Amino acid sequence: MRNPPSLMPSIPWLNARRALLATLVIGTSLLGCAAMVQVVTNLALGWQIAMLTLFGLTFSWIALAFWGAICGFVICALRLDPLSLKPLTAERPTASRLVSRTALVMPIYAEPPIPTIAGLEATCRSLLQQPSTQGEDTARVIGQHFEVFILSDNQDPTQADEEAAHVAALQQRMAGQMAVHYRRRPNNHERKAGNIADFCRRWGRRYDYMIVLDADSLMSGDTLLHMVHQMQRYPTVGLIQTVPIPVGQRTLFGRFTQLASALYSPMLAAGQSFWQGDAANYWGHNAIIRTRAFMAHAGLPTLSGKPPLGGELLSHDFVEAALLRRGGWQVLLDTSATAALSRRDPHASASRNSFEAMPSNLLDFAKRDRRWLQGNLQHLRLLTGAGFHVISRLHFFFGAFAYLSSLVWLGLLVCTSLMVGYHAIDGATEPVLPKALSLWLLSTTLGMLMAPKLLGLLLSFCQCPHAFGGRFKLVVSTLLEIVFAALIAPLMMAWHSLFIINVLIGRAIDWQTQHRGERSLSWRETWRHTGWMTLCGALWAGVMVLFSPSAFGWLTPAWLGLVAAAPLVKYSSSGTWGGVVSHRLGLLHTPSISLKPALLKDFADLTARSPAALNMDGDLTLNIPPSELYGDMPCQLLRPGKSSQTSTVSRAKEPH
Numbered sequence: 001m002r003n004p005p006s007l008m009p010s011i012p013w014l015n016a017r018r019a020l021l022a023t024l025v026i027g028t029s030l031l032g033c034a035a036m037v038q039v040v041t042n043l044a045l046g047w048q049i050a051m052l053t054l055f056g057l058t059f060s061w062i063a064l065a066f067w068g069a070i071c072g073f074v075i076c077a078l079r080l081d082p083l084s085l086k087p088l089t090a091e092r093p094t095a096s097r098l099v100s101r102t103a104l105v106m107p108i109y110a111e112p113p114i115p116t117i118a119g120l121e122a123t124c125r126s127l128l129q130q131p132s133t134q135g136e137d138t139a140r141v142i143g144q145h146f147e148v149f150i151l152s153d154n155q156d157p158t159q160a161d162e163e164a165a166h167v168a169a170l171q172q173r174m175a176g177q178m179a180v181h182y183r184r185r186p187n188n189h190e191r192k193a194g195n196i197a198d199f200c201r202r203w204g205r206r207y208d209y210m211i212v213l214d215a216d217s218l219m220s221g222d223t224l225l226h227m228v229h230q231m232q233r234y235p236t237v238g239l240i241q242t243v244p245i246p247v248g249q250r251t252l253f254g255r256f257t258q259l260a261s262a263l264y265s266p267m268l269a270a271g272q273s274f275w276q277g278d279a280a281n282y283w284g285h286n287a288i289i290r291t292r293a294f295m296a297h298a299g300l301p302t303l304s305g306k307p308p309l310g311g312e313l314l315s316h317d318f319v320e321a322a323l324l325r326r327g328g329w330q331v332l333l334d335t336s337a338t339a340a341l342s343r344r345d346p347h348a349s350a351s352r353n354s355f356e357a358m359p360s361n362l363l364d365f366a367k368r369d370r371r372w373l374q375g376n377l378q379h380l381r382l383l384t385g386a387g388f389h390v391i392s393r394l395h396f397f398f399g400a401f402a403y404l405s406s407l408v409w410l411g412l413l414v415c416t417s418l419m420v421g422y423h424a425i426d427g428a429t430e431p432v433l434p435k436a437l438s439l440w441l442l443s444t445t446l447g448m449l450m451a452p453k454l455l456g457l458l459l460s461f462c463q464c465p466h467a468f469g470g471r472f473k474l475v476v477s478t479l480l481e482i483v484f485a486a487l488i489a490p491l492m493m494a495w496h497s498l499f500i501i502n503v504l505i506g507r508a509i510d511w512q513t514q515h516r517g518e519r520s521l522s523w524r525e526t527w528r529h530t531g532w533m534t535l536c537g538a539l540w541a542g543v544m545v546l547f548s549p550s551a552f553g554w555l556t557p558a559w560l561g562l563v564a565a566a567p568l569v570k571y572s573s574s575g576t577w578g579g580v581v582s583h584r585l586g587l588l589h590t591p592s593i594s595l596k597p598a599l600l601k602d603f604a605d606l607t608a609r610s611p612a613a614l615n616m617d618g619d620l621t622l623n624i625p626p627s628e629l630y631g632d633m634p635c636q637l638l639r640p641g642k643s644s645q646t647s648t649v650s651r652a653k654e655p656h
Contacts, residue, residue: 008236009332010084014277018391021275024067029060035441047419054412061405062448064398069452072271076339076459082273083332088339096229098145100208102288104224107195109153109188111215112517113166118606119218121170124148124178126599127221139177146224147179147626149203151195153188160184168620181625192284193300193316197633204291205631214285216357216516217244220599223337223354227288230334237278238293238329239321243269243338244286246358247592247600250518252581253572254360255588256484259477261358262468262590264456266338278330279391282321286354290329292631294320297327299635303381307508308374315375318399319382322392323636353599355592360518361573362488363529366495370509373403373499385638406496413558417544420551442554453482469589477587487568490561494533521573523566530565537562 033056040048072082079088106120127146128139150167154160167182174180185198196212204210209231211224219242227240243265246258273280298320303310313319321331337354359365379396382388388396457478461471468474541559544552561568571577581587592600 007234009234009278009330010086011277012085017275017277021067021071025060025063028063028067029056032056032059032063032441032444035444039441043419047415050415051412054408054415057408058405058412059445061401061408062445066448066451068271068275069268069455070271071274072267072269073455073459075270075274076267076463079339081339082270082335083277096232098141098228098232100145100228100232101206102146102224102228103199103203103207103210103291104146104148104213105151105196105199105210106149106213106215106217107151107153107192107199108163108215109191109195110156110159111163113163115516115607116215117166117170118609119216119603120148120150120213121173121606122599122603123213123217123219123221123224124174124180125602126219127224128177130221130225143176143178145228147207148174148181149199150180150182151199152182152184153191153195154184155188164622165616165620166614168622169615171623172615172620179626180623182622183625190300190312193313193320197299200291200295200633201631202628203626204295204633205629206626207291209288210291210294211288212285214356216248217285218247218353218355218599218603219286220351220353220597222351226336226352227334230332231288231290234330236330237332238290238297238324238327239282239287239331240334241280241282241287241321241332242334242354244283244354244356245338245592247355247590248357249360250575250578250582251360251520251573252578253362253365254358254518255578255582255590256481256572257358257365258590258592259468259481259588260485262592263460263478263481264452266335267456267459268452269333269335269338273333273335276333276391278332279325279389280321280331280333281395282317282324282331284317286356293324293327293329295631295633297329297636298323299633301635301638303378306506308503308506309378309381311508313375313378315372315379315399318376318379318395322382322385322388322395325389325392326387351597353597355600357516359515361521362491362569363521363525363573364515364519366492366529369403369492369496370499373496374503374509376400376403377500377503382638403496403500406493407500409493410497413555417540417551417555420548421543450482453478453485464591467591467594469586469594473586473589477589480581480587484572486557487561487564488572490537490558491530491533491565491568494536494562518575519573520575521570523570526566526570526573530569533562533565537565 033052036052036055036059037048040051043051075082075085080086081088104120104123106116108116128142130142152160152163154163164182164184167180171180171182183199183202185195188195190197196210199210209228211219211227213219223242227242230240231237245265246254246261249255249258300313300316300319300323302312305311325331337352359368376399380400382396383393457475460468460474465471465474468477537559540555541552541563544555544559578588582589582593591597
């Protein structure tokens with residue numbers, strides 16, 4: 001027995017969409033490999049197998065990104081909702097009456113208290129300022145249906161005391177408007193996943209939904225209410241993930257990252273939502289979750305063996321989404337916040353927001369990737385887990401291959417270089433490399449790599465150039481971003497390859513708090529982490545120019561970034577250079593700068609408050625958390641025949 005169609009999101013022709021994408025990707029990959037067979041046909045069999053394998057993996061990965069971007073481009077160009085394929089309009093649908101209770105849950109671990117609390121307060125105040133749809137006082141209605149939980153894993157007593165004082169001051173400021181609760185665990189067992197699981201067991205049964213926020217999350221009240229109304233409307237949905245856009249960084253690297261995300265994320269997210277449908281992924285924050293479904297199905301298992309590939313699951317969010325989908329719940333990717341820009345509606349652009357912060361420099365960015373890489377490689381062990389949806393298995397594989405592709409690319413470059421050297425030493429007069437990488441195949445590959453960026457530029461150029469400072473500045477900014485991305489790609493390839501090798505030889509790392517503020521790097525720190533890249537790049541370029549000047553030219557995009565690694569990392573971490581490019585030249589502007597969303601303005605004002613405005617001198621006694629209503633969150637089994645399933649009938653009977 002199935003729920004009535006009105007209780008389920010409209011996702012027409014979903015299987016046909018997935019079949020179409022698979023056909024396009026596989027067909028393109030086969031054509032590329034067929035062309036590669038022709039250009040390596042004169043090589044020895046061993047070289048043919050190596051080159052075809054590495055090229056096939058790389059080209060297939062590029063083809064997937066290309067066709068996903070094409071799908072997203074068509075959807076955004078036609079202004080369609082990627083799930084229902086219905087036209088987007090500037091008018092908002094009439095919101096339903098709030099009949100649920102929602103917890104805003106922020107797990108934190110040794111975070112700087114001022115920006116963390118300011119971000120949470122800005123989110124809460126944006127929620128309180130939303131117009132009421134129930135003919136009552138907004139603050140009273142919101143206070144009845146939303147509560148806040150700050151879940152601390154801080155293990156330093158001094159930091160914990162300061163953190164608690166700021167939370168107590170927040171409780172005073174929010175008194176009478178919204179309840180703010182604070183709980184600090186005596187240990188950080190299982191880190192963030194364990195923190196949220198502990199909340200679910202203690203208080204999960206008190207709330208219909210929980211909205212998970214990171215310490216750097218910012219979400220507008222409009223977005224929060226939209227998510228709650230969607231969950232109320234569709235009782236078959238277990239999780240809705242928004243598309244958080246990076247904001248707030250002033251370094252050159254931060255501004256490039258923010259521009260890239262603002263330009264390409266709306267299109268890429270629309271493409272993902274188009275084919276993922278009701279089996280989307282979860283990124284760990286800026287998402288709403290049906291609490292009882294999460295408790296029943298998302299209890300994380302522990303992998304057999306020791307870290308780094310065994311033990312606790314580090315990238316728990318992918319697994320939690322897969323477990324929810326395995327349990328019969330729909331997981332959706334909501335793109336309404338990023339789609340607002342294409343509506344030419346300034347109010348929509350400035351009110352429907354989901355933001356996050358990004359690392360301010362390449363070193364911190366790479367360190368964060370190191371943690372994600374280890375967690376995503378663990379997912380390869382779950383590919384054969386019982387009962388997982390095929391799309392969930394693809395999420396596991398794609399998440400791991402996003403990093404493994406760097407090692408594959410490195411292998412392709414190494415094989416190409418070895419062939420050139422071997423050919424030169426062997427005394428042949430005609431270089432091998434131009435044969436192995438024909439102009440047509442290379443041009444096609446580069447074109448497919450560049451297409452998502454150019455399509456994102458075309459969308460913004462036609463639909464919302466004002467959000468990026470105007471058409472001319474948008475084009476110049478995008479070209480700069482493309483050059484910067486091309487230069488740092490070899491750096492990320494080198495780091496990811498090194499990280500993968502470390503994981504494979506058994507070197508695990510701890511998941512520590514990341515640097516969230518602006519951090520300019522010194523030359524000493526920069527050279528310590530990039531000097532080996534510069535030396536390897538210079539040696540590689542020297543060998544190529546010695547043995548084959550033509551190969552040296554072909555491989556310039558790869559070795560140039562390595563040679564320039566130190567200055568790239570150093571100067572891109574500079575807030576001064578970021579200010580010159582943004583303020584003096586007017587480049588690298590994003591909607592968060594041009595449209596000035598009220599949420600970001602409030603966050604900036606709250607962060608800059610004087611100590612007196614924080615009420616830190618009053619009675620700072622923490623409020624007692626609400627009474628616990630214990631609920632079980634059983635660990636899910638992954639062995640064949642042990643999958644957990646819940647019928648649609650039982651879900652329909654859940655109170656809402």
